[in-house]
Amino acid sequence: MSDSHSSEQSPIHWFDDPSQVPADVADWLMEMGSMTRRFEKQGVTVTVKPQNECFVSRGELGESEAQQLPESARYWIREIVLFGDAEPWLLGRTVIPEETLTGPDLALVDLGTVPLGRYLFSGNNLTRDYIHLGQLQSENGDLWARRSRLRLSDKPLLLTEIFLPDSPVHRPEGKVSKA
Numbered sequence: 001m002s003d004s005h006s007s008e009q010s011p012i013h014w015f016d017d018p019s020q021v022p023a024d025v026a027d028w029l030m031e032m033g034s035m036t037r038r039f040e041k042q043g044v045t046v047t048v049k050p051q052n053e054c055f056v057s058r059g060e061l062g063e064s065e066a067q068q069l070p071e072s073a074r075y076w077i078r079e080i081v082l083f084g085d086a087e088p089w090l091l092g093r094t095v096i097p098e099e100t101l102t103g104p105d106l107a108l109v110d111l112g113t114v115p116l117g118r119y120l121f122s123g124n125n126l127t128r129d130y131i132h133l134g135q136l137q138s139e140n141g142d143l144w145a146r147r148s149r150l151r152l153s154d155k156p157l158l159l160t161e162i163f164l165p166d167s168p169v170h171r172p173e174g175k176v177s178k179a
């Protein structure tokens, strides 16, 4: 992510229609379960390194992020790099309105190196409003991305994931690498 408080400067182009994304890539990006668990099924150890965690005002969000979340005095931002073994596989940016951080969900500000998915998929109160598919132009080439609005007991949070070149999303699953 180009800016610690907004992913809007990262020029993600969001597709209107998922069919604009190749089927083997869409199979990854439309994953409805935990991406952490999907990565682990590749036989790697998944680790997460937080890069930035802080409260910000609505004005510090990206414009399209703010449009997808309710008004709040402040939002918790969590930006991480997720690794498959030693390879960086994903950049994650989560934006959580303060009103979502109630009851047990206050734990979301103390995740540290625990993958967000471990928390989100541990209960039975997670729903997903939508997944938007996108592509980011970067110096490492075009990177696939997705943005989900999730809800914990109907309280919203917004998650943007950018898949890095080493991730299986950029190496179609099941293809045996040439020896």
Ligand SMILES: C=C(O[C@@H]1C=C(C(=O)O)C=C[C@H]1O)C(=O)O
Pocket: 033, 034, 035, 036, 037, 048, 078, 080, 082, 090, 092, 093, 094, 114, 115, 116, 117, 118, 120, 159, 161
């Ligand atoms: C949301 C999940 O957790 C992963 C871990 C993240 C984190 O620790 O911040 C962010 C994005 C996800 O790729 C998941 O496993 O689906």
